[in-house]
Amino acid sequence: MITRRTVVTGLTAGVALTALGAGLRSTPGAAPALARSDNPVDLPIPPLDKGRVESGVRIFDLALQRGNAHFLPGLSTPTLGINGPYLGPTLNLTDGEQVEIRVKNGIGEPTTIHWHGLHIPARADGGPHQMIEPGKTWRPDFKVKQNAGMFWYHPHLLHKTGLHAYLGMAGAIIVNDQRTPDLDLPSDYGVDDIPLVLQDKRFNRDGSLDYLSSMPDRMMGMKGDVLLVNGAIAPSFKATTGKIRLRLLNASNARIYNLGFSDNRKFHIIAGDGSLLPAPFETNRVLISPGERAEIIVDVSDQKMAKLVTYPHKAAGGMGMMGGGGGMMGGGMMRRMMGMMGDDNLRFQVLQIQPSSALKTSPAVPSKLIQIPLMKANDASKTRRFVLQMGMGRMMMMGGGSGFTINGREMDMKRIDERVKLGATEIWEVVNKSPMAHPFHIHDIQFQILDRNGKPPRGQETGLKDTVLVGAGETVRVIATFEDYADPERPYMYHCHILEHEDAGMMGQFTVEV
Numbered sequence: 001m002i003t004r005r006t007v008v009t010g011l012t013a014g015v016a017l018t019a020l021g022a023g024l025r026s027t028p029g030a031a032p033a034l035a036r037s038d039n040p041v042d043l044p045i046p047p048l049d050k051g052r053v054e055s056g057v058r059i060f061d062l063a064l065q066r067g068n069a070h071f072l073p074g075l076s077t078p079t080l081g082i083n084g085p086y087l088g089p090t091l092n093l094t095d096g097e098q099v100e101i102r103v104k105n106g107i108g109e110p111t112t113i114h115w116h117g118l119h120i121p122a123r124a125d126g127g128p129h130q131m132i133e134p135g136k137t138w139r140p141d142f143k144v145k146q147n148a149g150m151f152w153y154h155p156h157l158l159h160k161t162g163l164h165a166y167l168g169m170a171g172a173i174i175v176n177d178q179r180t181p182d183l184d185l186p187s188d189y190g191v192d193d194i195p196l197v198l199q200d201k202r203f204n205r206d207g208s209l210d211y212l213s214s215m216p217d218r219m220m221g222m223k224g225d226v227l228l229v230n231g232a233i234a235p236s237f238k239a240t241t242g243k244i245r246l247r248l249l250n251a252s253n254a255r256i257y258n259l260g261f262s263d264n265r266k267f268h269i270i271a272g273d274g275s276l277l278p279a280p281f282e283t284n285r286v287l288i289s290p291g292e293r294a295e296i297i298v299d300v301s302d303q304k305m306a307k308l309v310t311y312p313h314k315a316a317g318g319m320g321m322m323g324g325g326g327g328m329m330g331g332g333m334m335r336r337m338m339g340m341m342g343d344d345n346l347r348f349q350v351l352q353i354q355p356s357s358a359l360k361t362s363p364a365v366p367s368k369l370i371q372i373p374l375m376k377a378n379d380a381s382k383t384r385r386f387v388l389q390m391g392m393g394r395m396m397m398m399g400g401g402s403g404f405t406i407n408g409r410e411m412d413m414k415r416i417d418e419r420v421k422l423g424a425t426e427i428w429e430v431v432n433k434s435p436m437a438h439p440f441h442i443h444d445i446q447f448q449i450l451d452r453n454g455k456p457p458r459g460q461e462t463g464l465k466d467t468v469l470v471g472a473g474e475t476v477r478v479i480a481t482f483e484d485y486a487d488p489e490r491p492y493m494y495h496c497h498i499l500e501h502e503d504a505g506m507m508g509q510f511t512v513e514v
């Protein structure tokens with residue numbers, strides 16, 4: 001029997017730890033009460049890797065490795081990382097450039113590395129079919145065809161994606177392009193342009209990471225009670241400029257974050273997954289589900305400390321669906337299971353931004369960002385429907401199959417589920433018939449959200465996206481053109497980005513063919 005919560009509570013005094021239990025109540029709209037730390041660690045910034053150019057090709061070297069990280073005082077945690085013990089460098093790509101990435105697998109077992117959000121040929125995609133044997137180096141090459149934005153890379157081996165990502169194999173990708181007009185956005189990496197890679201963890205007493213030790217972990221996805229931000233717990237960042245751009249990446253296995261500042265100050269969302277937004281969206285909360293990114297600009301010129309925290313939300317579950325959604329499992333049992341996982345309201349301190357006494361003035365946030373030609377339903381030649389289900393009853397009672405399905409089927413490496421014509425514009429309609437939310441992700445393309453339950457998208461969903469959270473009972477329609485790359489044999493994936501669901505079979509394969 002593994003004990004875990006104990007270690008965390010026992011350490012609270014020593015660490016700036018902040019996962020206050022679900023018992024914490026707050027008045028709606030009020031700033032959450034958070035554990036205080038007078039001596040937070042500095043925010044680690046992943047190194048910016050620009051690679052090196054050899055005969056017109058930008059080359060990157062990534063070494064997948066096992067390591068030990070020190071997240072908790074006095075304890076070491078066995079991890080997986082890229083060019084280091086935990087997480088990996090931020091790869092800096094430029095639109096139009098030819099790139100080769102040399103991925104050396106030193107973890108002693110097969111894995112893959114996928115470039116999440118990049119529009120590249122299937123052979124370079126790094127999905128479950130591009131397996132890298134231990135000791136081998138995989139060298140995908142491709143041309144960057146991408147809007148400026150933040151993307152990321154992570155393992156994608158069927159049944160192992162969850163574990164490999166959880167142990168720390170993930171990194172950010174920042175793409176620049178020459179098309180985007182000079183908008184004067186904060187873009188000095190590590191100074192006013194800061195990536196925040198969010199991963200929640202659960203620790204064993206000895207400091208090792210606990211993974212999938214309970215039934216809810218498998219059903220709802222693996223959630224931890226400690227939040228690592230670029231590998232640090234509740235770190236602090238010293239601001240030297242009046243405005244800070246935070247590039248938020250939810251690299252967690254299953255947890256959805258509703259982020260905001262403890263003083264409820266407003267900020268601007270300027271980008272979603274795959275592009276800047278047409279215009280900045282002013283708000284005081286930003287919700288990101290696993291796989292999603294959002295970029296925000298926060299103003300700290302008032303010289304007050306800005307504390308980025310997580311707020312409760314109802315995005316993960318749909319209790320209203322519970323009665324019918326449970327299959328053979330009664331609504332009561334289902335509710336109890338969800339209750340055990342009722343930690344979506346865990347409060348985390350994410351980052352303290354401490355403004356320095358002499359702040360450099362930052363330019364104003366422009367009122368318009370980029371132009372995205374709006375696609376309309378009429379542009380599509382075909383609509384495909386994807387029904388997400390969790391057959392809980394079958395999973396628990398009969399042990400036949402996992403029960404995590406898309407259109408009634410679990411992932412099969414040997415089955416191509418959909419064949420898309422090269423150049424076709426299609427609507428993909430994602431219908432969630434399960435009792436919880438699933439972040440639906442599609443490889444190869446960046447899509448536009450047409451509508452969510454018939455209503456047009458707002459805020460961070462108005463830009464290009466590759467992952468969209470589909471709540472219980474919801475229907476989301478996205479539209480995209482499948483351009484440039486055809487391969488009749490090698491498929492791309494679409495799947496739920498809760499990694500335990502993906503690993504359990506909530507994934508399918510499509511090819512793009514001439």
Ligand code: C2O
Nearest residue numbers: 114116291441493
């Ligand atoms: Cu972020 Cu198919 O993955």
Ligand code: CU
Nearest residue numbers: 115116117443
């Ligand atoms: Cu992907």
Ligand code: CU
Nearest residue numbers: 438496498501
């Ligand atoms: Cu899911």
